[in-house]
Amino acid sequence: MLKDIKIGCASSKTKYGTRFDTSIVKLEKEAIWSGLFTSNKFKSAPVEICLEKMNKNIAEPKILMVNAGNANAATGKKGKKDSEKLIEDVSFLLNVSKDNILPFSTGVVGELLDTKKLSQTFKKCTDQLGKNSWEDFANAIMTTDTRHKIVKKVFKLGNQKINVIGVAKGVGMIEPNMATTLSFIFTDLKLSKIQLKKLHRDICDQTFNAISIDGDQSPSDSSIFATTSEIKSDFKKYHKKIKNSFFEVFKELAEKMVLDGEGATKLIKIKVSGLSSYAASKKVALKVANSPLVKTAAYGEDPNWGRIITAAGNADVKEFDMKNLSLKIGVHPVLVRGNLSPKYSEAQGKKEFRKKTINIEINLGKSKHTALIMTSDLSPEYISINSDYRS
């Protein structure tokens, strides 16, 4: 699959013993890419550099370089110079324009990179190019993930087979300071730059941007969607199938991220519908997903629906009207347009909250705009992991 993409991994032998923690991915010159980055105003040096380069790349081979263990964030001017220095080294070694090299760093915040060591390790990656597997790459970008995250998919457009491979790292927070997510999704279906960007933005909005563990974006969150442009097809004719197929890959990666959040014992799916826009519905769903009271109730298997609607009511959405609010836990109506459902019993809610996946549905009106947000519960293990990690 996607044999035109070459992977090289190596170990810096620092934080993670001899495990791979450094990688280079090389795409041929026909490749094009789209990048989406954190909305946090505090951005890591690599993210700042990516944002500058994203639209500059020319028809030459393209390089992604990733190191795990140090996010190079909150490192000021020196941090940016360090990343630029490493790009320069790789540019020289692989004879690729600096504008075609994107850097990614994930790990601890506020420490300068060990550029000498990383320079040597990236050198090893270039020597290894083509010798490492997708699984090696998925392992090499992990920080505190408990398992690597990789999704492979083949789908057909007419007689042609289209390949997609997605690799991501998620939401572990023991060693890095926050929930950095990195994702790299590759396909061989030829797409225009505009098609690629639009697909990337639309799909991310409903997958990576529709999961929430701690409620906020890290300084390093990055997603790259790239095509090697090998296989031509009729985009208009197959548009729906193309979008759905890519969507599946992004969604599976997103679910893997949530379920690997530390201390997670539950997957909570919050569906909000009925408001006049997707954005408004999403705002309400995110408020519920980020409520520590809802998350602790989920952990305790307590169908404490008062907390759900309290969180919802705090969303900054003007059209929100309690009199229109209906709430379901699983299939059971709890509130029907603002009034208690006489059919609901605590035992029904309890049964739903005992499940591994808890489904919560809120309706606030007649519109069909529906937002789905996934999150995890908040467990004592979350606290012990996040309070102890440097001691």
Added chain:
Amino acid sequence: MLKDIKIGCASSKTKYGTRFDTSIVKLEKEAIWSGLFTSNKFKSAPVEICLEKMNKNIAEPKILMVNAGNANAATGKKGKKDSEKLIEDVSFLLNVSKDNILPFSTGVVGELLDTKKLSQTFKKCTDQLGKNSWEDFANAIMTTDTRHKIVKKVFKLGNQKINVIGVAKGVGMIEPNMATTLSFIFTDLKLSKIQLKKLHRDICDQTFNAISIDGDQSPSDSSIFATTSEIKSDFKKYHKKIKNSFFEVFKELAEKMVLDGEGATKLIKIKVSGLSSYAASKKVALKVANSPLVKTAAYGEDPNWGRIITAAGNADVKEFDMKNLSLKIGVHPVLVRGNLSPKYSEAQGKKEFRKKTINIEINLGKSKHTALIMTSDLSPEYISINSDYRS
């Protein structure tokens, strides 16, 4: 103190054994009041009724009636009728216009009131009027608060003694579904309605609205500031002293609330300055205060400042610029205008995080607008309390 205010308390003998859980406070006809209520779009029935009545009251005696144990929230049309029925009973018993009676309920969400029992209990309160103390009242409004919250203050304006008494209930969340705060502050200094309202709004904004435990407002949050209008003074001449004196009472009550948050082991003070408005600075401070990663780090005494600036960077404030960000932990500069301070050491941060009160200071520019937010840490006890409460 404030002898013109009569208090009557009783026990419904339901949730809290024989402890007082129901109260009536009676103010004479010269009294005026100001009310501020939750910004949550989901409001309890009593809050909805208060909002309707706030500007209606006439020159007659005025009544506050409070029950603890059931918030009468998410109870729809029936809930509102129930509260109105109880008001009617008290109106009849005390011969006071219904428009002059404000109801307050705090406790569990989504259960209908036992109006029969409550009606009898409020009757007992009316029989008791004048026989109970401020301490009785402070006890009777508690839900899961571990101690009552009361602040008494006397200050002088020229030769006159001004009395202030503030009573509040806070942030316990075991039994009610959320962090309902109720506060009742009384003085004998005559103020115009406009003066009273403005003082109330300004002071609340920097006290009760500047503390954050779970990040959101409950459907029941209410604050009443009332004067018996007994003592006349020169408001203009003493304006600053008047404001500061009331501010102290509100602030002390707010601090008592934070320190009584369940599982709280630390008081975290977050000061943000330098942005072009108080509101912008407050937004950034609230993002830091509500970050579960910052709160768990505080619990673990880990000076994990990467989490602090990550949370700050997620605030929806356009003028936020990482290059202007300076961060101090205690007195120690960590970042100076976006760059690592060479003087900072992990040991300095650790020392500050070991203290009972952790001070965090963020500066983002040259303006003098400063917001101070107080919050508590996030401990395993918080989770166990909030996940177990109904089992």
